[in-house]
Amino acid sequence: MSALDQILAIAIKNLKIKLRNWHTYLYTLGFPILFTVLFYFMFGGQAVDGMPGWTVFDFAIAGMFVYAASFGTINAASAFSYEKHQGTLIRLDTTPVGRGKIFIGTLVSEAVILTIQLIIMFLLGYAVLQLRWYNTNIGLLLVGFGIMLLFGLSTVGLGIIISAYAKTEDSAVGIAMMYALPITFLSGAMVPFESAIVYAFPPFYAFQIYKQVVIFGENFWTTNLMFNDPFNTGLGYTNIPLWGALLIIIAFLAVTLFIGIKLFQRKTLT
Amino acid sequence: MSIIIETKDLTKIYDKNVVVDHLNFEIKKGELLSLLGPNGAGKSTTIKMLTTILKPDEGTALVKGYDIEKEKQKIREIIGITPQELIFYPDLSARENLIFFGQMHDFPKQQLRVAAENILEKLGLAERKDKSKNFSGGMKRRLNLAINMIMDPEILFLDEPTAGLDPQARHVVWDYIEAVKKQGKTIILTTHDMHEADLLSDRVIIIDNGKIIAEGTPEELKEKYSERNIMEVKFKDDAKIAELKEKLKGLDFVKDILVSINKEVSIHFDGGILNFTKILNQDIITDVAEVESMGLRQNTLEDVFLKLTGRRLRD
Numbered sequence: 213m214s215a216l217d218q219i220l221a222i223a224i225k226n227l228k229i230k231l232r233n234w235h236t237y238l239y240t241l242g243f244p245i246l247f248t249v250l251f252y253f254m255f256g257g258q259a260v261d262g263m264p265g266w267t268v269f270d271f272a273i274a275g276m277f278v279y280a281a282s283f284g285t286i287n288a289a290s291a292f293s294y295e296k297h298q299g300t301l302i303r304l305d306t307t308p309v310g311r312g313k314i315f316i317g318t319l320v321s322e323a324v325i326l327t328i329q330l331i332i333m334f335l336l337g338y339a340v341l342q343l344r345w346y347n348t349n350i351g352l353l354l355v356g357f358g359i360m361l362l363f364g365l366s367t368v369g370l371g372i373i374i375s376a377y378a379k380t381e382d383s384a385v386g387i388a389m390m391y392a393l394p395i396t397f398l399s400g401a402m403v404p405f406e407s408a409i410v411y412a413f414p415p416f417y418a419f420q421i422y423k424q425v426v427i428f429g430e431n432f433w434t435t436n437l438m439f440n441d442p443f444n445t446g447l448g449y450t451n452i453p454l455w456g457a458l459l460i461i462i463a464f465l466a467v468t469l470f471i472g473i474k475l476f477q478r479k480t481l482t
Numbered sequence: 483m484s485i486i487i488e489t490k491d492l493t494k495i496y497d498k499n500v501v502v503d504h505l506n507f508e509i510k511k512g513e514l515l516s517l518l519g520p521n522g523a524g525k526s527t528t529i530k531m532l533t534t535i536l537k538p539d540e541g542t543a544l545v546k547g548y549d550i551e552k553e554k555q556k557i558r559e560i561i562g563i564t565p566q567e568l569i570f571y572p573d574l575s576a577r578e579n580l581i582f583f584g585q586m587h588d589f590p591k592q593q594l595r596v597a598a599e600n601i602l603e604k605l606g607l608a609e610r611k612d613k614s615k616n617f618s619g620g621m622k623r624r625l626n627l628a629i630n631m632i633m634d635p636e637i638l639f640l641d642e643p644t645a646g647l648d649p650q651a652r653h654v655v656w657d658y659i660e661a662v663k664k665q666g667k668t669i670i671l672t673t674h675d676m677h678e679a680d681l682l683s684d685r686v687i688i689i690d691n692g693k694i695i696a697e698g699t700p701e702e703l704k705e706k707y708s709e710r711n712i713m714e715v716k717f718k719d720d721a722k723i724a725e726l727k728e729k730l731k732g733l734d735f736v737k738d739i740l741v742s743i744n745k746e747v748s749i750h751f752d753g754g755i756l757n758f759t760k761i762l763n764q765d766i767i768t769d770v771a772e773v774e775s776m777g778l779r780q781n782t783l784e785d786v787f788l789k790l791t792g793r794r795l796r797d
């Protein structure tokens with residue numbers, strides 16, 4: 213059996229456990245769908261100045277995707293705490309599999325859950341609620357999907373950090389939820405937030421890139437990131453290229469994952 | 483037989499408490515060795531160090547020649563552990579648990595399916611296809627053991643494998659351990675069930691407060707540390723134990739009188755049934771209190787432990 217087979221076996225085991233628990237559906241789909249439907253009824257009818265035919269919610273859906281993808285933190289916190297508190301992590305430690313494969317296998321399962329979650333959210337937004345995006349270009353939607361998936365994965369590291377310290381799986385999920393929702397608000401992704409603080413939070417970059425690329429149809433390679441300008445006062449563009457903003461998300465992914473794995477190892481290896 | 487496990491001053495300290503205190507012992511290949519002792523004696527900690535889960539604070543051990551600190555990976559390829567706690571994935575079925583842990587040991591899935599069916603059949607779990615969290619306590623304990631078996635390790639560590647099992651399930655597990663032993667595997671068993679240790683072990687190490695207090699085959703230990711005849715008496719009310727002891731000391735064939743905290747008295751004496759009747763005829767026992775039960779029995783490892791520590795294992 214190859215290393216790849218073992219990684220897949222770990223990922224499949226994780227997916228079975230997750231998909232057999234009703235709270236997975238509540239965390240990963242229930243809340244984002246609820247918020248999407250709620251916000252749709254609240255803002256779906258509001259027109260956008262200077263953009264005839266567009267509604268506020270055509271833009272706000274990006275925030276819903278960001279919110280859904282942020283659940284990577286909650287899912288990872290739950291998955292790693294589960295292993296830690298069930299004692300299965302220690303039992304796995306007595307097998308030759310090694311922590312490296314356990315981490316990769318869990319990341320694979322988190323990516324699969326995130327993909328399913330985002331597919332459902334995209335279908336809800338663009339197939340069910342018939343929201344608009346630039347030129348109805350499917351290619352742009354795929355790019356947007358990729359951005360959200362990458363952002364979702366960047367939230368996993370924080371989940372691992374939380375699971376390293378949480379005493380139980382429930383407390384890990386609670387802490388992760390306490391993090392995910394306020395951060396989505398503070399980044400201005402959920403509702404407009406006129407503050408420079410948004411630049412400190414990765415959800416802002418994911419939200420802004422998605423808006424500029426998928427909804428405005430701007431060129432990812434040549435256009436810069438816009439200033440935080442929730443009320444369209446014409447602040448214009450920053451010096452950060454859009455691809456540079458994506459690099460910020462990738463850097464966040466790498467740093468949090470590195471710290472998360474280090475802390476988790478330190479807390480769980482005797 | 484060659485030595486497969488060797489400990490050298492193996493020590494573990496938790497918060498300044500020495501829970502395993504400079505243990506030195508050897509285990510031969512194909513041997514079933516029981517680590518016997520009360521709760522907190524250091525048995526499980528010793529197992530955790532030998533299975534590379536815990537790092538020793540002093541000393542070391544070699545498992546098949548591999549150092550427990552420097553060659554963890556090599557050791558993990560040849561061992562399997564049934565932990566004292568029930569550790570498996572409760573949201574997976576017994577079959578899924580077995581196949582998953584087998585995969586972690588690099589076995590092909592097809593081979594694992596066949597092996598899983600065999601083991602589940604032998605341990606009476608083959609009918610259950612549902613999540614293992616729905617199992618009874620006894621079934622969970624058997625699954626805990628089965629996961630170890632699927633890995634087909636060269637050395638098996640069984641930490642209290644029958645704790646909490648009913649007598650019937652306990653026999654199923656004992657039969658299975660016997661069968662595994664016949665395959666030439668080395669088994670290290672921890673238990674505080676003296677009968678289990680007596681029945682299964684080639685050799686026993688008795689541990690108390692982290693130290694080895696006796697070592698040998700069950701027969702050797704019973705011969706060395708216990709008298710041949712033991713009369714056990716349980717009193718209904720508070721018995722005048724001091725008075726009883728005083729009277730019994732007057733009989734030269736009485737060698738020892740041990741009292742457990744629940745006032746059960748074990749009288750160790752020479753001379754067999756003849757002297758048993760002598761004690762009865764003198765009304766020494768019935769004079770001190772009303773007797774609830776009384777009997778003569780063969781000595782066991784429990785008596786060895788009692789003799790060595792002055793306590794029963796369950797005290």
